[in-house]
Amino acid sequence: MLGEEFPEVLRAALDGDENAFARLYRDAHPPLLRYLTTLSPQYAEDAASETWLELARSRDTFAGPELGFRAWLFSVARHKVVDRVRYEARRPSTPSDDLEPLGSTSPDVADRVVEDDATARALALVRTLPPDQAEAVLLRVMAGLDYPEVAQVMDRSTGAVRVLVHRGLRRLQDRLPSVAADGVTR
Amino acid sequence: MTERDVVQHGESPEPHDEHGDLGSDRWLEDDMEMRALTEALRAPGTPDELQHEEHAVAAFAAERRALADVAPVVPLTTRRPIGRTAAVIGGVAAGVLLLSGVAAAATGSLPEPLQRFAHSVIGAPEPATSSSSVTASSRPSGSRSSGEPVVSTSGSPTTKPASTPSSATGAGAVGLCTAFLKDGAPVAAKEHSQAYAALVAAAAAHSQSVTSYCTSVTHPTGKPTTIASASSHGSKPATPPGQVKKTATPAPSSGNGNGNGNGNGHATGKPSPKPKPSKSA
16 A cells, blocks of 8 residues: 555556556555456456556546545456456357356466465465455455445445455464465464 | 554454454454465565556556547646636637728628628728618618717617627727737737738728727727727727637546445545454444
């Protein structure tokens, strides 16, 4: 997160400052990509690119806080990937691997995207969760959104996403030792 | 990055509330393994993840430029002077156009009805093919008498069919004459040569020098009445026919209304990126 500098950086980026946009991108693109890859490894890159373009074409200035901007970003990205998955699923004679539902990412696919060992393992672990739990945990813990924003992005109630995050984290906690033995935690 | 926001938020972790720990993530901070997991999830981007950065930056900048070309987003502070400049340009252009008409009238080169009109309004030569039945006006085709308001078409003296063009013409003449008298011929000739030529032509039609013509226009002393009435209209020659301000799009700060329903209750303006675990469900 860019913190207090965020409004300035975003404003400059929208004014065409390439350096400012690069800062924004470097900060928000990795979590966005990790999130999208969890939803759909096939279309994650496309959806992320389209999301940034959507921002480029936006006339909004996102005068609000950084979290509001992130919520917008993840929300747009989610729509794009969900639409794409639905579209591909409706196409006749679609290869069966395109019909893979959201969240059914296998860890090895995800590993291709992220080289960093600890990050890759952490993501792989999260992706063993039920899809909606994994999504809620990533939005809350990785993207740093508050519960109402997670709820907004996932189009669920705040209470529902609280439960999802809670259960997901508890489940992760139970599974952590095996990962820790693998070296995720120091 | 503030990777520890979630797990380290709050220095005094509360015991579980009535909802258990559902509403709080604070238990995470006691768990070193979960903390490491969180940090790993929030780690900065890898080169692999950022491999398309250059392309993304270029595409973004190109889109913003294209957007700016279609409708420049002008900051409020600079928008107004631009509007004023455009207004002034518009006013000058209007004056030039109108005086071009005056010049044409002065040389008698307008179509017959227009020339007749010009004759009655600014004293231009009468149309060559004079027919006395042009207007059923209160004033037949007799010679123009000074000091008498000219009502060309309808019989009502209060209606002003001639007022729009005449006052506009007057405004154009008055505006350019004001500029001429103020700046002097060289400036006027240099900057508005077309307008200056029109002034010369209009003055010549009155057998006057430009200076005396302009003096009579801007300071009517019972000279051509229509000009006099025009000058009352034309007391504000700088008023453009239309404010040319619509190039800049308004609403640069609409916040987050982008069709994605960003209307959550979080527009609190807090700059802190810290997610705050809420205490109550």
